[in-house]
Amino acid sequence: MAEISEIICVTCPKGCTLRVKHEGKQVLEVLDGCKRGEEYAICELQDPRRMVASTVRVDGGLHPLVPVYTKKAFPKHLIPDLARALRNVEIPAPVKINQVVLPNALGTGIDVVASRDMPKVAA
Amino acid sequence: MKTNYDVIVIGSGPGGLAAAIAAKENGADDVLIIERDVELGGILLQCIHNGFGLQLFNEDMPGPTYAQYYIDKVKAHGVETLMDTMVLDISPQREIFAINKDLGYLDLQAKAIVLAMGCRERTRAQIMLPGARPAGVYTAGTAQRFVNVEGHMPGNKFVILGSGDIGMIMARRLTIEGAQVERVLEIMPYLTGLTRNYVQCLLDYGITLQKHRTVNRIIGRDRVEAIEAVTVDEKWQPVPGTKEIIPCDTLLLSVGLIPENELSKKAGVLLDPITNGPYVDDRFMTNVPGIFAAGNVVQVYDLVDWVTEAGSTAGKGAAQFALAEKLETGEEIPLKAGENIRYVVPHKLDKNHLAEEQVRLQMRAITPMEERVLVTVEDQNGEVVTKKGEPYARPGEIITLAIQPKAYEAVQRATSLTVNVRKR
Numbered sequence: 370m371a372e373i374s375e376i377i378c379v380t381c382p383k384g385c386t387l388r389v390k391h392e393g394k395q396v397l398e399v400l401d402g403c404k405r406g407e408e409y410a411i412c413e414l415q416d417p418r419r420m421v422a423s424t425v426r427v428d429g430g431l432h433p434l435v436p437v438y439t440k441k442a443f444p445k446h447l448i449p450d451l452a453r454a455l456r457n458v459e460i461p462a463p464v465k466i467n468q469v470v471l472p473n474a475l476g477t478g479i480d481v482v483a484s485r486d487m488p489k490v491a492a
Numbered sequence: 493m494k495t496n497y498d499v500i501v502i503g504s505g506p507g508g509l510a511a512a513i514a515a516k517e518n519g520a521d522d523v524l525i526i527e528r529d530v531e532l533g534g535i536l537l538q539c540i541h542n543g544f545g546l547q548l549f550n551e552d553m554p555g556p557t558y559a560q561y562y563i564d565k566v567k568a569h570g571v572e573t574l575m576d577t578m579v580l581d582i583s584p585q586r587e588i589f590a591i592n593k594d595l596g597y598l599d600l601q602a603k604a605i606v607l608a609m610g611c612r613e614r615t616r617a618q619i620m621l622p623g624a625r626p627a628g629v630y631t632a633g634t635a636q637r638f639v640n641v642e643g644h645m646p647g648n649k650f651v652i653l654g655s656g657d658i659g660m661i662m663a664r665r666l667t668i669e670g671a672q673v674e675r676v677l678e679i680m681p682y683l684t685g686l687t688r689n690y691v692q693c694l695l696d697y698g699i700t701l702q703k704h705r706t707v708n709r710i711i712g713r714d715r716v717e718a719i720e721a722v723t724v725d726e727k728w729q730p731v732p733g734t735k736e737i738i739p740c741d742t743l744l745l746s747v748g749l750i751p752e753n754e755l756s757k758k759a760g761v762l763l764d765p766i767t768n769g770p771y772v773d774d775r776f777m778t779n780v781p782g783i784f785a786a787g788n789v790v791q792v793y794d795l796v797d798w799v800t801e802a803g804s805t806a807g808k809g810a811a812q813f814a815l816a817e818k819l820e821t822g823e824e825i826p827l828k829a830g831e832n833i834r835y836v837v838p839h840k841l842d843k844n845h846l847a848e849e850q851v852r853l854q855m856r857a858i859t860p861m862e863e864r865v866l867v868t869v870e871d872q873n874g875e876v877v878t879k880k881g882e883p884y885a886r887p888g889e890i891i892t893l894a895i896q897p898k899a900y901e902a903v904q905r906a907t908s909l910t911v912n913v914r915k916r
Binding site (some may be wrong): 377379382383384419420421422423424426431432433434436438445448449452466484485486 | 530531537540541542552553554555556557559560639640641642643668669670686687688690691692695696883884889
């Protein structure tokens with residue numbers, strides 16, 4: 370059964386509301402928006418992904434945490450599991466930017482990396 | 493330590509870093525950054541979410557990554573830095589008085605200064621929020637620093653007042669860290685942050701946003717126990733029969749930012765009551781010769797890329813001033829806010845500068861226009877000097893328009909320029 374769902378496109382700052390005609394995950398027609406909006410709507414229905422940013426513990430660093438992020442957009446439904454996994458990670462200082470903190474997170478093939486250097490400080 | 497510098501930059505956020513780099517690249521030898529925190533980078537370091545650098549790098553980076561690109565560049569350029577140092581006072585003669593734990597009281601002389609102190613958050617007192625005064629009321633940015641840098645969770649059950657970007661981003665962040673976000677309340681009838689943040693931070697996590705609704709009072713003696721929410725009418729008056737008690741232990745405020753200009757005032761810098769930042773020319777020089785201003789200290793920007801660009805312009809101007817002990821200025825004309833425009837930055841334009849390069853104007857609309865609009869720059873006779881179409885105009889998003897060198901002749905005939913935004 371075809372149905373129409375509304376999806377707010379976040380590809381550009383305009384934030385159009387797209388009406389998408391679909392059967393399950395099969396997109397039949399995107400009724401509003403541009404070419405990029407159509408691609409977004411298809412991705413959003415079939416495999417929604419987001420960039421994820423969080424922090425992990427650092428031992429002996431300038432701050433007790435270092436910020437990290439997924440190198441690529443991450444499957445949306447796995448974000449709560451990723452957040453839990455990152456809470457159990459602790460790495461020693463110093464940390465370098467782009468250092469892999471959690472390789473192949475949850476078997477997705479996506480690495481979680483540090484988003485800055487974290488210098489070591491004398492205890 | 494040295495006491496005389498060509499250019500001293502106060503603050504090391506994106507505006508300050510870009511200014512220091514540009515000062516070096518434009519011939520200033522001795523450049524110093526003074527920063528009150530223990531490291532360079534400013535607020536970007538606690539903005540761990542993605543979305544930075546799309547304009548300048550065409551890349552989607554987290555805040556700390558964006559900051560580190562410029563921190564590394566500052567170090568490579570041999571800019572001197574003073575960390576953990578608080579500037580206490582600045583004189584119009586560009587003398588800087590500061591204090592540092594190891595070096596004590598410092599008296600420094602700069603040929604040019606760049607003010608890059610950024611902005612601060614509006615607090616509970618500034619929005620006159622009634623009710624008890626228990627622990628558990630924080631500005632969203634303070635909570636952001638606790639959670640992302642220092643590793644403290646400020647509470648378990650949150651209500652967020654204000655749909656600004658920091659508030660929505662914190663709603664997502666707290667949820668990811670296991671807290672419960674009960675509600676986001678917005679007194680305006682529209683979202684004040686970006687739509688993409690509404691989708692990615694609230695919709696994705698099933699967090700409810702209520703517009704036209706605010707906190708009526710805070711309940712709790714030692715710690716926040718609940719807040720009372722209420723719907724307001726067009727005049728922001730409470731609507732009877734709409735009160736709801738929402739149990740929570742923490743209230744976050746995301747209710748606006750104000751440029752931080754306490755130091756600027758001490759130096760005799762004049763402030764625009766609309767932007768709360770200095771009046772600046774197109775080189776970002778203030779009314780005090782040799783004192784420049786860059787970034788959120790001038791106006792609250794919505795994208796860091798524009799802050800970096802403004803910092804570069806100010807740093808270049810500061811270097812030129814330092815080398816010549818003055819700035820060659822031609823005839824300056826005022827830039828004015830016209831139809832549906834709240835303000836324009838810069839406030840004035842040197843006619844000669846257009847001969848060399850474009851001058852970028854940035855402004856905010858007063859009321860939202862959800863239709864195609866035309867932004868025009870007109871002279872005193874209504875002659876259009878330059879124009880640009882936009883798909884919409886929203887108060888929450890800065891409008892950007894550059895006057896190109898090809899408009900040089902038209903600008904020579906102008907005695908003032910006015911910016912308007914009208915329906916197409």
